[in-house]
Amino acid sequence: MAVASVTLNQPEMPLAHELRGRVGMWCLIAAESAIFSIFVVAYLYYAGKSLNGPTPREVLHVPIFNSVCLFSSSFTIVMAERVIAQGKTRLFGIWWLFTIALGTIFILGTAREWYHLIYDEGLTISSSLFGTTFYSLVGLHAFHVIVGLTGLSIIMIFTALGLVKLEHAPRIEVFAMYWHFVDAVWVVVLTVVYFVAR
Amino acid sequence: MSNAETVLKPMVVSPAREDARPFFDTVHDWIVTVDHKKLGLMYIGYGILFLVIGGIEATIMRIQLAIPNNHFVSPQTFNQLFTMHGTTMVFLVGMPLLFGFANYFVPLMIGARDMAFPRLNAFSFWMSALGGLILYFSFIGGSGLYGAGSAPDVGWFAYAPLTAQAFSPGHSTDYWIIGLLVSGIGSIGTALNIVTTALCMRCPGMTLGRMPLFVWLNLVMSAMVLIVISPLTAAQIMLLIDRYLGGHFFDTQAGGSAVIWMHFFWIFGHPEVYVLIIPGFAFVSEIIPVFSRKPIFGYAIMVAATLSIGFLSLGVWAHHMFTIGMTSYANAFFTASTMAVGVPTGIKIFNWLGTMWGGKIRFTIPMMFCIGFLFQFLIAGLTGIMLSASPFDWQLGNSYFVVAHFHYVLIGGLVFTIFAALYYWYPKVTGRMWNETLGKWHFWLFLIGFHLTFDFMHIPGVLGMPRRIYTYEAGRGWEIWNLIISLGVIFQIIGILFWVVNFLWSYFKGKPAGNDPWDAWTLEWATTSPPPDYNFAKIPAVRSRRPLWDLKHPEDPDWKYE
Numbered sequence: 100m101a102v103a104s105v106t107l108n109q110p111e112m113p114l115a116h117e118l119r120g121r122v123g124m125w126c127l128i129a130a131e132s133a134i135f136s137i138f139v140v141a142y143l144y145y146a147g148k149s150l151n152g153p154t155p156r157e158v159l160h161v162p163i164f165n166s167v168c169l170f171s172s173s174f175t176i177v178m179a180e181r182v183i184a185q186g187k188t189r190l191f192g193i194w195w196l197f198t199i200a201l202g203t204i205f206i207l208g209t210a211r212e213w214y215h216l217i218y219d220e221g222l223t224i225s226s227s228l229f230g231t232t233f234y235s236l237v238g239l240h241a242f243h244v245i246v247g248l249t250g251l252s253i254i255m256i257f258t259a260l261g262l263v264k265l266e267h268a269p270r271i272e273v274f275a276m277y278w279h280f281v282d283a284v285w286v287v288v289l290t291v292v293y294f295v296a297r
Numbered sequence: 298m299s300n301a302e303t304v305l306k307p308m309v310v311s312p313a314r315e316d317a318r319p320f321f322d323t324v325h326d327w328i329v330t331v332d333h334k335k336l337g338l339m340y341i342g343y344g345i346l347f348l349v350i351g352g353i354e355a356t357i358m359r360i361q362l363a364i365p366n367n368h369f370v371s372p373q374t375f376n377q378l379f380t381m382h383g384t385t386m387v388f389l390v391g392m393p394l395l396f397g398f399a400n401y402f403v404p405l406m407i408g409a410r411d412m413a414f415p416r417l418n419a420f421s422f423w424m425s426a427l428g429g430l431i432l433y434f435s436f437i438g439g440s441g442l443y444g445a446g447s448a449p450d451v452g453w454f455a456y457a458p459l460t461a462q463a464f465s466p467g468h469s470t471d472y473w474i475i476g477l478l479v480s481g482i483g484s485i486g487t488a489l490n491i492v493t494t495a496l497c498m499r500c501p502g503m504t505l506g507r508m509p510l511f512v513w514l515n516l517v518m519s520a521m522v523l524i525v526i527s528p529l530t531a532a533q534i535m536l537l538i539d540r541y542l543g544g545h546f547f548d549t550q551a552g553g554s555a556v557i558w559m560h561f562f563w564i565f566g567h568p569e570v571y572v573l574i575i576p577g578f579a580f581v582s583e584i585i586p587v588f589s590r591k592p593i594f595g596y597a598i599m600v601a602a603t604l605s606i607g608f609l610s611l612g613v614w615a616h617h618m619f620t621i622g623m624t625s626y627a628n629a630f631f632t633a634s635t636m637a638v639g640v641p642t643g644i645k646i647f648n649w650l651g652t653m654w655g656g657k658i659r660f661t662i663p664m665m666f667c668i669g670f671l672f673q674f675l676i677a678g679l680t681g682i683m684l685s686a687s688p689f690d691w692q693l694g695n696s697y698f699v700v701a702h703f704h705y706v707l708i709g710g711l712v713f714t715i716f717a718a719l720y721y722w723y724p725k726v727t728g729r730m731w732n733e734t735l736g737k738w739h740f741w742l743f744l745i746g747f748h749l750t751f752d753f754m755h756i757p758g759v760l761g762m763p764r765r766i767y768t769y770e771a772g773r774g775w776e777i778w779n780l781i782i783s784l785g786v787i788f789q790i791i792g793i794l795f796w797v798v799n800f801l802w803s804y805f806k807g808k809p810a811g812n813d814p815w816d817a818w819t820l821e822w823a824t825t826s827p828p829p830d831y832n833f834a835k836i837p838a839v840r841s842r843r844p845l846w847d848l849k850h851p852e853d854p855d856w857k858y859e
Contacts, residue, residue, distance in 0.1 A: 119413040119497040126489035126523055133527030134534075137561060141535065141546065150552045225543030228552040235538055235546075 120273040128280045131243070135284055138239055139291055142232045146296035149229040158220045161293045165208035166285065169244075172201035173282045176275045186265035192258045198278070199255060202248045209241050233292065240288050243281045250274055331415035332830060333400050336422050338726070340397030343426060344390050350433075351385035352793070354378045356786055359750075363783035365771040372767040376450035377469075379765055381432075383453030384473065386707070387569065388480055389429045394715055395576040396425075396487050399515040402722065403491055405821035405828060406509045408500025408837045413493035421486030428480025435472030449473035452765065454566060455536075457547035457558040462540050471540065474533045481526045481533075488522035491515055500820075502839040507859075509819045509842070510593060513600050514579035517607045521572050524611075529565035532558060556621060563614035571610040571638075574706065575603060577714035578645060581667050584721050585649050587817045588664035589656030592843060592855070595648045602641035602648075609638045619687040620694040628687040635685035642678055646671065661815075662736035666717035669744055673709030677702065680755070698758025704751050716743075716796070723800065724814045728826040729807030735799035739792050746788025753781045818843035 146155075179194035213234075216222045224234040254274065257263050263271070327335060358378050361369045370378070400418065404411055412418045435448045449469040451459050460470050495516040499508065508516075536558075538544035545551035547558045586593045593599060615623060615631045623631075649671060658664065680702040684690050693699065716739075724730050757775045769775055813822040823845055824833055841847055841855035 116413075116497055119493045122493045122496050123414060123417075123489055126492050126520075127485075129520075130485045130489070130523040130527045133524045134531045137528045137531035137564075138535075141557065141561075144554075144557060145546075145552070148552045224538065225545070228545045231538065231544035231546055231553075235535065235544070239534075 117269065120269060121276065124273050124276045128276070131280065132284075135239065135287070138232075138236045139287060142236050142291055143296055145228050145232050149227045151227050153220050153222055153227075153229075155229060155233070155292075155297045158216055158222055159293055159297065160212075162208055162212060162289075165205050165212075166289055168201045168208070169205040169282055169285050172198045172205075173279055175201060176278050180268070180272055180275050183263070183265065183271050184268040188258065188261070188263060188265075191263065191271075192255070195251065195255055195258060199248065199251045202244060202251065202278075206241060206244055206248065209237065209244075236288060237292060240281070240284055243284065247278050247281050250277070329419075331411075331419045333404050333412045333415065333418060334726075334828060334830075334832075336418050337397045337399075337401030339422055340393045340400055340425075342397075343422075343429070344392075344394030344397060347385050347389035347393070347429060351382050351390055352790075354382040354385070356790070358382065359783040359786045361768065362779050364780065365769050365776055367768050373450065375767045376452075376765075377448040380449050380452055380473075384432065384449070384477070387453065387573070388477055389432070391573045391707070391711065392480075392484055393425060395518070395573065396484070396491075398576065398580070398718055398722075399491050399519070400487070401726070402821055403494055403512050403515055404498065405824070405832055406512050406819050407495065407498060407503055408820050408833060408839065409494065409498040410832050410836075412490050413498055414490050417486050418490050421483040421490065424483030424486065425480045426483075428476045428478075428483060430476075431472055431479060432476030435469050435476075438468060438472070440467050440469070454559075454562050456562075457536075457555040458549060460536060460540070460558075461548065471537075474537055474540075478530060478533050481530050484522055484526050488519035488526075491519040492523070495519075500836050500838060506597075507839060507842045510582035510596065510599055511579045511819070514575050514582065514603050517603045518572050518575040518579075521568055521575070521607050521610070525565055525568040525572060528561055532561035532565070535561075556618075559618050559621065560615070563617045564611075567614040567617065568607075568610045570703075570706065571606055574711055575606065577670070577711045578603070580714045580718040580721070581649060581670060583819065584663050584667050584717050585652050587721075587815050588659045588661055588667075589653045590659075591652055591656040592818075593648070594651035594654075595644075596842065598644060599648050602644045605641045606638060609634060609641070613638060616685055616687075616690070619690040632685055632687050636682060639678060639682055639685075646675060646678075661720075662731070662733065662740060663717040663721035665737075665740050666713045666720065669740070670710060670713040670717065673705060673713065673747070677705035677710055680705065693758060695764055696758040697762045697764055698755050700764045701751050701754035701758055704754070708747060709751065716740075719796075719800075721815070722821075723803070724810030725821055725826045725828070727804055727807070728810055729803050730810045730814065731799050731803040731807060735795050735802075739795040739799065741792075742788050742795065743792030746785045746790075746792055749785025749788060750782050751785075753778050753785070757782075813845070816849075818845045820844055823848070 175194050175197040179191050179198060182194060183191040222230045222233070224230050251274075254263065254271070327339065330336065357370060358375065361367055361375060400412065432449075437447070440447050447469060449455075449465075449472060451465055451470055451473065455470070455473065458464060495508070495512050505513075535544070535546040539546050539548060539553075545553040547553050547555055549555055582593055582599060613631060613635045615627060616635045619628060619631070649667075680698070684693065684699060684702055720731065720736060757778045760774050760778075762769065762773075762775050769779075810826050812824065812826055815822070820833075820837060820839070821828070823837060837844065839847075841859050843855050847854040847856060
């Protein structure tokens with residue numbers, strides 16, 4: 100009884116305003132997931148329907164090193180989130196730089212893979228249906244990595260200027276959600292492109 | 298330094314500039330604003346502007362089809378007209394108008410001072426505006442180097458392979474793709490904002506169970522927009538890849554599939570219909586209780602029905618594709634799922650009737666539009682059930698029966714609720730009352746026009762008149778119906794003119810409305826009309842679903858019974 104009267108006198112506070120960054124990012128992730136789903140469905144639907152070669156089995160090699168780099172960047176960004184929440188800005192900068200480096204290695208790896216596919220194997224976006232679906236799905240993901248890297252670099256510049264402080268930890272967390280999402284999408288893209296639909 | 302200051306100062310306060318300032322300041326204020334009310338009004342103004350443009354396009358089409366063997370416009374122009382009419386009405390009228398209302402009233406109803414992300418809000422509005430501009434720029438820039446026609450003419454669902462570079466040379470189709478892509482980014486931004494606002498910005502005491510149904514339904518609509526607009530965005534990216542990078546997604550010559558475009562488009566396209574009509578339900582769910590003097594009947598069921606409509610609508614898209622020849626399993630599934638959506642929708646209609654039942658109904662203009670909506674939406678739903686049966690659809694798919702059905706939903710349903718909402722909240726937004734007599738003229742003329750046009754449109758459909766045809770021969774039995782359909786447009790236009798005159802006149806000369814002209818119950822009526830920039834001087838705290846009822850009736854507050 101006593102508990103009930105207390106809740107009436109102090110009206111329940113809804114979700115805190117501070118959570119809005121995360122809720123907004125979850126919404127963005129939902130919308131982005133829908134875009135990726137359509138591209139994944141198209142990839143799977145068209146798998147093996149290409150009228151001419153090369154086939155995925157002939158030219159695709161699982162990018163192990165690349166993937167390990169991208170997945171580790173999720174770990175380094177978690178460390179960065181953790182140290183900025185304790186106000187250790189210098190340490191934050193180091194972990195952040197690691198994240199950027201790992202992301203950059205991934206993008207460079209993709210670039211090398213594409214160079215090989217285009218110039219050595221003759222697979223382009225217009226050469227076959229496989230090329231169209233491959234470059235658009237992997238390219239859409241790579242585009243998201245580049246957007247993420249741009250955001251990471253902007254925050255890195257602010258960090259270098261000494262502008263990122265303890266109070267920005269929640270915002271860093273919201274941005275890190277996006278980076279985790281980009282990593283998670285790679286799990287799906289990697290599985291679909293390099294294992295399922297070969 | 299000080300010298301420069303003394304030189305500059307007189308210039309700032311020179312009389313010539315003072316005269317010029319207020320106007321430019323006002324324009325500047327509106328352009329740089331991040332206030333949810335101003336952005337909401339800009340969304341609504343933008344929607345109404347394109348409503349007029351889309352309406353003119355429809356009128357030209359009806360002149361063309363009024364009599365057989367007519368050549369009022371060229372076939373090429375006719376194709377552009379129905380493409381632009383459909384695209385405009387869905388993306389540049391429906392979505393902006395509904396987002397406008399959500400923008401203006403969601404923060405007010407939950408006792409907040411603004412949306413969760415005010416700057417994102419402004420960004421989203423200007424992206425939507427840019428999208429509309431890009432689409433309509435096609436009239437000027439669409440012909441490209443080929444001289445291949447101006448505006449897009451591929452139909453609003455732009456089926457492949459008609460959109461391939463070979464069949465749609467020039468840039469008109471690209472303007473269609475990019476215009477919608479850009480406005481889609483705006484839609485996702487606003488939807489994200491509304492979801493976050495409804496979840497995170499509510500005032501103390503406003504639990505999810507006490508949120509006005511308007512906010513609930515807009516929350517569901519926005520959550521749907523997030524996952525529904527994205528497939529269209531994805532499909533349009535694919536189409537751009539096909540058109541510009543030589544891709545083969547929808548190129549049947551290289552193993553691609555034209556049918557997959559249909560799937561992707563309708564995965565967006567059908568839920569989009571519910572995205573449009575759910576805010577219509579939201580208006581009705583606020584207006585009917587206030588003018589029946591009763592709280593909404595079955596609040597929880599209403600929320601549950603909305604959620605299930607949102608969920609079920611994601612699995613009905615292929616009922617647009619019965620005629621392309623799917624497996625019998627697919628036909629059976631999509632027939633069943635489409636009919637299933639009718640159940641929660643029917644529950645809603647009974648809830649609104651239950652709210653009116655035994656109530657002290659006041660027949661004001663908003664209420665009259667709502668009652669019109671109830672009847673017309675029921676009929677629209679019934680023809681929807683008919684079309685959901687795949688054997689029936691094989692007969693009447695792509696006929697004027699289908700055109701009549703979805704115009705019944707979107708005009709008889711949605712536009713009537715939008716007018717109801719415009720009349721209902723006009724006093725809050727402007728601080729003045731509209732004229733009742735002019736409003737009645739508007740209602741009755743528009744109602745008669747609507748029924749002349751869209752009741753009789755079912756008949757040529759049953760008689761075999763296909764949609765999108767440019768003209769037809771005499772002697773098929775279609776002439777008299779087409780003439781009646783076209784005559785109905787005149788009544789609709791005159792009705793709309795009464796509305797325009799009414800709202801313009803009332804803005805300057807209307808009686809002051811006061812804060813709460815309808816004796817309503819939600820928080821937007823607790824503040825002044827129009828609301829101040831900060832909405833509420835003191836953030837309110839609520840204890841029930843009808844906070845203003847509690848305030849007006851301290852002896853018998855709602856929270857005792859909830």
